[in-house]
Amino acid sequence: MSISYNRIALIGLGLIAGSMAHALRRAGFEGEITGYARSAETREIAREINLVDRVCESASEAAQDADLVVLCVPVGVMGAVAKEIAPVLKPGATVSDVGSVKQAVIDSVAPHIPEGVHFVPTHPMAGTEHSGPRAGFAELFDNRWCLIVPAPGSDPQAIDKIDELWRALGSTTEVMEIAHHDLLCAIVSHVPHLIAYTMVGVADDFSRVSEQEVIKFSAAGFRDFTRIAASDPTMWRDVFLENKEATLEILGRFTEELFALQRAIRTGDGEQLFDYFTHTRAIRRGIIEAGQDTDAPDFGRGKS
Numbered sequence: 001m002s003i004s005y006n007r008i009a010l011i012g013l014g015l016i017a018g019s020m021a022h023a024l025r026r027a028g029f030e031g032e033i034t035g036y037a038r039s040a041e042t043r044e045i046a047r048e049i050n051l052v053d054r055v056c057e058s059a060s061e062a063a064q065d066a067d068l069v070v071l072c073v074p075v076g077v078m079g080a081v082a083k084e085i086a087p088v089l090k091p092g093a094t095v096s097d098v099g100s101v102k103q104a105v106i107d108s109v110a111p112h113i114p115e116g117v118h119f120v121p122t123h124p125m126a127g128t129e130h131s132g133p134r135a136g137f138a139e140l141f142d143n144r145w146c147l148i149v150p151a152p153g154s155d156p157q158a159i160d161k162i163d164e165l166w167r168a169l170g171s172t173t174e175v176m177e178i179a180h181h182d183l184l185c186a187i188v189s190h191v192p193h194l195i196a197y198t199m200v201g202v203a204d205d206f207s208r209v210s211e212q213e214v215i216k217f218s219a220a221g222f223r224d225f226t227r228i229a230a231s232d233p234t235m236w237r238d239v240f241l242e243n244k245e246a247t248l249e250i251l252g253r254f255t256e257e258l259f260a261l262q263r264a265i266r267t268g269d270g271e272q273l274f275d276y277f278t279h280t281r282a283i284r285r286g287i288i289e290a291g292q293d294t295d296a297p298d299f300g301r302g303k304s
């Protein structure tokens with residue numbers, strides 16, 4: 001697998017950009033990696049830990065002369081960053097992003113992409129609850145999906161090149177259509193995060209149980225919720241604001257199901273509860289048998 005870019009710029013130096021930098025080096029990338037983050041403190045840390053070859057003082061400085069510029073900032077600011085770097089992008093270069101939402105990012109970034117510059121959005125389906133320049137690690141993308149979500153008119157050759165890059169970083173890739181991506185991610189990622197945030201909030205609010213007791217007696221299920229609910233607030237605020245329609249669609253279905261289960265509990269309908277849980281257990285087993293559960297002991301293919 002070859003990486004066909006000589007200079008790669010990473011804008012935003014957090015978990016994803018940091019992991020890309022580590023994975024690029026692991027893959028033997030010999031070109032230059034430049035980077036920029038808005039906060040001076042992040043830039044300072046990035047220099048200190050040698051995260052990229054050159055930490056720049058502006059996004060434009062980092063993007064200048066790059067063959068590939070990857071926007072690794074919260075989805076709400078992708079458009080502003082694209083606008084800022086547009087004047088320095090060289091003809092033939094590719095702009096990509098790693099945002100968790102695609103339609104809104106395409107709508108805000110595409111209008112700023114100059115003639116002769118390619119735009120190929122992507123979304124690595126891998127992350128942790130940690131953020132910032134120290135959070136990245138080379139194995140993050142190993143055996144995880146990276147979805148390639150072409151914008152209208154994305155160049156097939158530019159798509160192939162970014163696809164090769166993600167495979168070199170350890171991912172398995174799949175090309176996906178924009179609306180399908182946003183709905184799928186609302187189901188498998190965005191709404192589950194919202195449920196985790198809510199459950200942790202409810203536990204905290206529950207006045208009869210002190211916070212200490214919640215932590216002390218928490219079983220695995222709640223602990224998973226607390227891990228997820230520790231994710232970066234800026235990133236997740238932007239995800240919900242920018243994937244509004246799909247999130248509300250899935251939340252609507254979720255609350256319908258929740259009300260049905262609530263009613264079954266109230267009326268003592270054990271059969272309905274049993275049937276429901278039997279069905280969901282089969283889904284979990286299907287995931288494990290398909291080898292899709294990276295956290296299961298048999299398939300421990302990387303950290304999450």
Ligand SMILES: NC(=O)C1=CN([C@@H]2O[C@H](COP(=O)(O)OP(=O)(O)OC[C@H]3O[C@@H](n4cnc5c(N)ncnc54)[C@H](O)[C@@H]3O)[C@@H](O)[C@H]2O)C=CC1
Pocket residue numbers: 011012013014015016017036037038039042059072073074075077081098099100101123124125126127128129130131132133135232235239
């Ligand atoms: N954390 C995760 O699990 C995953 C995140 N993503 C997406 O990747 C992107 C980055 O996420 P993380 O790396 O987790 O976030 P992070 O919070 O670790 O890093 C974001 C970086 O962007 C910088 N930044 C913020 N606004 C900026 C601006 N206007 N100009 C320049 N830099 C700016 C911050 O200083 C920080 O260095 C987001 O769009 C997110 O939706 C995608 C897959 C997984």
Ligand SMILES: O=C(O)C(=O)Cc1ccc(O)cc1
Pocket residue numbers: 099100124125126127128129189228304
């Ligand atoms: O840590 C988790 O549970 C995740 O779900 C990771 C993740 C978070 C956001 C994404 O856009 C993709 C993957």
